Amino acid sequence: MTRAPLNRRLVGFGTTIFAEMSALAATTGSINLGQGFPDTDGPEEIREAAVRALREGRGNQYPPGPGVPELRTAITDHQQRRYGLAYDPDTEVLVTAGATEAIAAALLALVEPGDEVIALEPYYDSYAACVAMAGGTRVPVTLRPDPAGGRFVLDLDELRAAVTDRTRLILLNTPHNPTGTVLTREELAAVAALAVERDLLVVTDEVYEHLVFDGAEHVPIATFPGMRERTVTISSGGKTFSFTGWKVGWLTAPPALTAAVRTAKQYLTYVASGPFQYAVAEALRLPDAYFDTLRADLEGKRDVLAAGLAAAGFEVYRPRGTYFVTADVAPLGEKDGVAFCRALPERCGVVAIPNAVFYDHADAGRTQVRFAFCKKEAVLREAAERLARL
Numbered sequence: 138m139t140r141a142p143l144n145r146r147l148v149g150f151g152t153t154i155f156a157e158m159s160a161l162a163a164t165t166g167s168i169n170l171g172q173g174f175p176d177t178d179g180p181e182e183i184r185e186a187a188v189r190a191l192r193e194g195r196g197n198q199y200p201p202g203p204g205v206p207e208l209r210t211a212i213t214d215h216q217q218r219r220y221g222l223a224y225d226p227d228t229e230v231l232v233t234a235g236a237t238e239a240i241a242a243a244l245l246a247l248v249e250p251g252d253e254v255i256a257l258e259p260y261y262d263s264y265a266a267c268v269a270m271a272g273g274t275r276v277p278v279t280l281r282p283d284p285a286g287g288r289f290v291l292d293l294d295e296l297r298a299a300v301t302d303r304t305r306l307i308l309l310n311t312p313h314n315p316t317g318t319v320l321t322r323e324e325l326a327a328v329a330a331l332a333v334e335r336d337l338l339v340v341t342d343e344v345y346e347h348l349v350f351d352g353a354e355h356v357p358i359a360t361f362p363g364m365r366e367r368t369v370t371i372s373s374g375g376k377t378f379s380f381t382g383w384k385v386g387w388l389t390a391p392p393a394l395t396a397a398v399r400t401a402k403q404y405l406t407y408v409a410s411g412p413f414q415y416a417v418a419e420a421l422r423l424p425d426a427y428f429d430t431l432r433a434d435l436e437g438k439r440d441v442l443a444a445g446l447a448a449a450g451f452e453v454y455r456p457r458g459t460y461f462v463t464a465d466v467a468p469l470g471e472k473d474g475v476a477f478c479r480a481l482p483e484r485c486g487v488v489a490i491p492n493a494v495f496y497d498h499a500d501a502g503r504t505q506v507r508f509a510f511c512k513k514e515a516v517l518r519e520a521a522e523r524l525a526r527l
């Protein structure tokens with residue numbers, strides 16, 4: 138074989154830190170706060186809805202390409218009820234194999250080779266790989282801790298300066314993984330104004346739309362003037378309903394954008410998760426109490442982990458959304474988050490993820506590490522105790 142098997146676009150995307158850290162968790166018997174999946178399944182009645190769909194033969198054969206009508210309607214009702222956003226379930230919704238496929242299909246469909254894609258760093262790991270697969274060039278704009286408030290903020294001048302004649306789209310993520318930042322109305326208004334001014338598309342990953350704390354408000358960028366027509370809004374049932382294995386995601390966008398993304402999507406999975414689509418349709422119609430309880434529960438878990446990290450000597454950036462907390466290891470005398478995370482399981486039996494892997498400018502995140510708090514409270518308390526040994 139004279140040529141390396143992996144094509145040039147994907148060189149550098151070989152192994153993810155998650156595999157390495159999960160393996161370390163297993164061999165050392167550590168508490169795994171690396172990967173972001175809940176250790177408790179979602180609502181029993183939604184599991185039962187999936188069982189019923191399976192038994193009744195709904196979704197056991199290829200569902201319709203755009204998604205089953207029950208789910209598409211539940212999605213448009215949800216967008217209307219929550220955000221006042223009206224979408225047509227027949228032409229403006231696409232059900233995907235998780236948000237992951239929606240992101241991949243959107244980038245493959247909307248990006249020409251050579252187009253620039255602006256993404257907020259630290260960024261979710263699939264963004265870089267999907268921009269690369271689409272032949273695009275990623276242009277990171279760095280979120281930085283606000284010296285005043287301890288939250289990560291978007292520098293709007295930096296964002297503006299990142300736009301060039303080759304910019305095709307802004308890939309947004311709010312609430313933001315891994316920093317836990319929820320972009321404010323002011324920040325979003327500025328991003329929206331820039332997108333309109335420079336005629337850019339926006340692809341926005343809002344999978345944590347329901348996981349916001351301290352009274353923070355999630356505002357979809359599609360609600361801003363001039364944005365509905367240029368925005369692809371992506372979400373998923375995985376995080377909201379604690380069924381990350383079901384892989385039911387979706388997007389809402391105007392007809393031309395939806396049709397474009399569907400063109401790519403139909404040749405990726407074509408369709409997925411048949412019976413689970415019916416169950417997620419029911420989940421989206423759960424009463425507000427479900428969403429309120431989920432939020433309150435996670436907020437309490439955030440507090441347990443954040444307090445434990447602070448007591449152990451980390452600088453903690455208190456997240457207002459998602460189920461991750463980013464902490465800085467510099468106050469512990471540490472200089473490198475990757476080395477710190479590699480040693481942590483041996484030192485005290487906890488696994489975390491170094492944020493440096495989510496950056497192009499790795500120096501910006503050199504001493505940051507990410508912990509997931511979507512775990513049972515007892516597990517978080519045990520992790521806090523172990524971290525206190527540092």
Ligand SMILES: *Cc1c(COP(=O)(O)O)cnc(C)c1O
Pocket residue numbers: 234235236237238261310314342344372373374375376381384385386
């Ligand atoms: C978990 C996650 C996803 C993937 O969602 P799936 O529905 O499981 O594919 C996408 N974006 C972000 C920011 C995530 O954290």
